[in-house]
Amino acid sequence: MMKQTLLCLVTAIAALLAFAHVNAQPKPSHNLIFDNIPARWDEALPLGNGWMGALVWQKGDNLRLSLDHVDLWDERPMPKIDQLKFSWVIDQVKKKDYDTVQSVGDVPYDNSPAPTKIPGAALEFNCSFLGKTATAELDISTALATLTYPNGTRFLSYVHADRMTGYFAFEKLPAGTVVTPQLIIPGYNKKNIPVGGNMVVDGQGLEQLGYAAGAIQKKNGEIRYHQPTWKGHYYEVLVQWQRMGKDGMIGAWTITVDAKASLPALDTRSKEPTFWPSHIAWWQDYWNRSSVQIPDTLLSRQYYLEMYKFGSVARANTPPISLQAVWTADNGNLPPWKGDFHHDLNTQLSYWPGYVSNHTDLTASFTNWLLKVKKVNENWTERYFGTKGLNVPGVTTLNGKEMGGWIQYSMSPTVSAWLAQHFYQQYAYTGDEKFLKENCLPYFRQIDQFLNGIAITNDKGKRQLPLSASPEINDNSIDAWFQRTTNYDLALIHNFYRRFAELDSAATGKAAGQLLEKGESFMPLDTDPSGLTVAPGYPLKESHRHHSNLMAIYPLQLLSKDKQDDKVIMQNSFANLQKLGTRAWCGYSFSWAASLYASAGMGDSALRYLHIFAENFCSSNSFHLNGDQKKGQYSNFTYRPFTLEGNFAFAQGIHELLIRSEQGFIDIFPALPSTWADCSFHQLRATGAILVDAVKTNGVPQEVVLKAEKAGKVRIRLPFRTFIQQGISRDSILQEEKGIISFNMTAGQEITFKNAFE
Incomplete structure (x- = not known):
């Protein structure tokens, strides 16, 4: 095989590659395949x-x-x-003198080029002599990009899964030709680059950063680029390459920050010059963690492309997934919204699919980073809010520092309450007792301290926030502030204390009534005939991109379709949502809506929104582009800034159709679309550290298999009423209401339930 020849792999390694292709979950039909190599950076083949x-x-x-x-x-x-x-800020809002606040909190974000994520560099190869590219393919099972030219020349590239090295190679080059990489440095020193119409979305020109010129050193088979950045910091890009036989070339690259760059030697005599087997092994393990089979070809492909991207942008020791993660815009400008960490939905949505898909080693990056920057956040909390405890800025730098922007959201008092949900999920899905006691509960206690310090008591004897908002209702005007606490903030506070009580009980074995009472001491959620309002006396009045008033439905799941009163609220909320329409929605609004409707058991509606997202709001390479790319068929937003949260919310939308477990029991096939007669999943993860398999064929659920990683009580609603069980005695199973059964499992135990009337 050309691939093995190029990479100098011995027969055993070639067999490993073949095995990976046979057993990898993604199918060839899930790959990105183009007749010609994409001609835009946001349509490119992504590696990471x-x-x-x-x-x-x-x-x-x-x-x-x-x-x-x-x-x-x-x-x-x-x-x-x-x-x-x-x-x-509170005083200025009361005085209706909000321009003064905007001049400090918002205007600098718009006008200042930094703080910001910045691009690295680019490699270019003059391939004009090879003619038009015949095919361009990204094999997502192996994270390998391959370009094939009409004369048989191939270009291959990948970023090693667990080494700080990217690789590229040519094979079967025409006789006598040499392809030499050229390093293209960012335009930090170019002048008069036009700024886009919207500096935040389109980005200011890179020259606005004011960097000194970088130094490029070249020698035979190597280029080193040293770029000074801000205040003594710098980064380096190192590229090395060499010939491979008579008609090939292989090379590697890396980037380092505040450190001299180096690369492992490209020794063509070695059996593993590019560490390809360890790269393959990582991706094979990744794909073997779970799988999903659904009868919708379009959504199945989009799902696997999303999960490929998740595996490309998350590791346990990396910073969280930012707006563009490791794919910063390559257009001469700063990235949209400075490529920062947005905690009013973007980082949160990005981690939604990681728990259920059984990649909790990767979701740990979020909580690990929050713990790393906790001291920075504590200092900001005391400085800005004037109280002890812990909150987190809603828009931050790499090191957790505040960046401003629309401060109703970038400095919201409930950011940490939402981020705490991910601490809860990291424990709930893994059952990691050490994490619970040493990291999770201490984090919750500091948030509780902060909420106690900031809350006030209203004339009805209920606690509330002194000033509240609901992203991004009324954008950045003074009207974005509410004197009575919004449902967005209330949902986060109520959920925080509900989860705090649950975690405290898990750690101590005692009832946590006092914590529940703390949550109940805050105002209740506000509803009217339109369902969940934005704030008391303020229903959702127009189409809006951020489903902030519906947080109690999803992702927090404070409301349940199994409770009649909650069901009515959910139905009214959805009726109002449909009445107002989607003209002011972005792409992520549609993928989030899928999970909202799935929470209500409305699988057909969820399916519709998943299709709209995949068909209208994604680039040809599956990147979420925010705007409606079919000339505004469903939304007035038709621009194309790339951000990742919509992609990952889509993947979670698929999960929510198949399995749910955060409402206190495992629900199998809770919201399947009526057209899905055949579907299955393997090793999706439920709370309680339970791995679950389920199969439905010819419209009939056939089997559910549970594998327990931790001992504990399991509550589950099976998709069939009568069953035959294996691995547990019948008298160990307790029948509860609403079709739920419960029983205890030991660590390592496996139980199978089969439909008695399949």
Whole structure:
């Protein structure tokens, strides 16, 4: 095989590759396949390992690899941001003098180029002599990009799954030809680059950062680029390459931040010059963690492309998934929204699918990073809110520092309450007792301390926030602030104390009534005939991109379709949502809506929104582009800034049709579309550290298999009423109401339930 020849792998390694292709869950039909190599960076073949990324595309006549590293950041402080105090903001809102707040909290974010994520560099190869590219393919089972030219020449590239190295190679080059990579540095020193119409979305020109010129050193088979950044910081890009036989070439690249770059030797005599087997092994393990089979070809492909991207941007020790992660815009400008960490939905949605898909080793990156920057967040909490405890800025730099922006959301008092949900999920899905006691509960206690310090008591004797908001209702105007606490904030607070009580009981074995009472001391959720309002006396009045008023339905699941009163609220909320329409929605609004409707058991509606997302709001390479790419068929937003949260919310939308477990029991096939007669999943993860398999064929659920990683009580609603069980005695099973059964499992135990009337 050409691939094995190129990479100098022995027969045993070639067999490993073949085995990986046979057993990998994605199918060839899930791959990205183009007749010609994409000609835009946001349509490129994406490669990544959580730390480094590359985009493979064609710019003019040149083959281009856009190179990136997650730590490439300019962390200079946002001007004036440390002057803000929440008490002052409250006073200005009361005085209706909000321009003064915007000038400090918002304007600098719009006008200042930094702090910001920055691009690395690009490699270009002049391939004009090879003619038009015949095919371009990304094999997502192995994370290998392959370009095939009409004369048989092939270009291959991948970013190693667990090494800080990217690889590229040519094979079967025409006789006598040499392809030499050229390093294209970002335009930090170019002048008069036009700024886009919207500086936040389109990005300011890179020259606005004011960096000194970088130094490029070249020698035979090597290029080193040293770029000074802000205040003594720098990064390096190192590229090395050499000939492979008579008609090939192989090379490698890396990026380092504040450290001299180096690469392992490209020894063509070695059996493993590019560490390909260990790369394959990582991706094989990744895909073997779980699988989903659904009868919808379009959605199945989109799902696996989303899960490929998740495996490309997350590792346990990386920063969280930012807006573009390791694929910073390669267009001469800063990335949309500075490529930062948005905690008013973007980071949260990005981790939704990781728990259920059995990738809790990767979701740990979120909580690990939050713990790493906790001291920075504690200091900001005391400085801005004037109270002890812990909150987190809603928009942050790599090191957790506040960046400002629309401060109703970028400095919201309930950001940490939402982030706490991910601490809960990390424990609930893994059962990691050490994490619970040493990390999770201490984090919750500090948030509780903060909420106690900031809450006030209203004239009805209920606690509330002194000022509240609901992202991104009324955008950044003074009307975005509410004197009575919004359902967004209330849902987060009520959920926080519900989960706090649950975690405390799990750690101590005692009832946690006092914590539940704390939650109940806050105002209840507000409803009217339109369902969940934005705030008391303020129903959702117009189409809106952020489903912030519906947080209690999803992701927090405070409301249940099994309770009649809750069901009515959910139905009214959806009726109002449909009445207002989708004209002001972005792409992520549709993928989030799928999980909202799935929570109500409305699988057909969820299916519709998943289709709209995949068909209208994604680039040809599956990137979420925010705007409706079919000229505004469903939304007035028709722009194309790339962000990742919509992609990952889509994957979770698929999960929510198949399995749910955060409402206190495992629910199998809770919201299957009426057209899905055949579907199955393998090793999806439920709370309680339970791995679950389920199969439905010819419209009939056949089997459910549970595998327990931890001992504990299991509550489950099977998709059939009568069953035959294996691995547990019948008298050990307790029949509860609403079709739920419960029983105890030991660690390592496996139980199978089969439909008695299949």
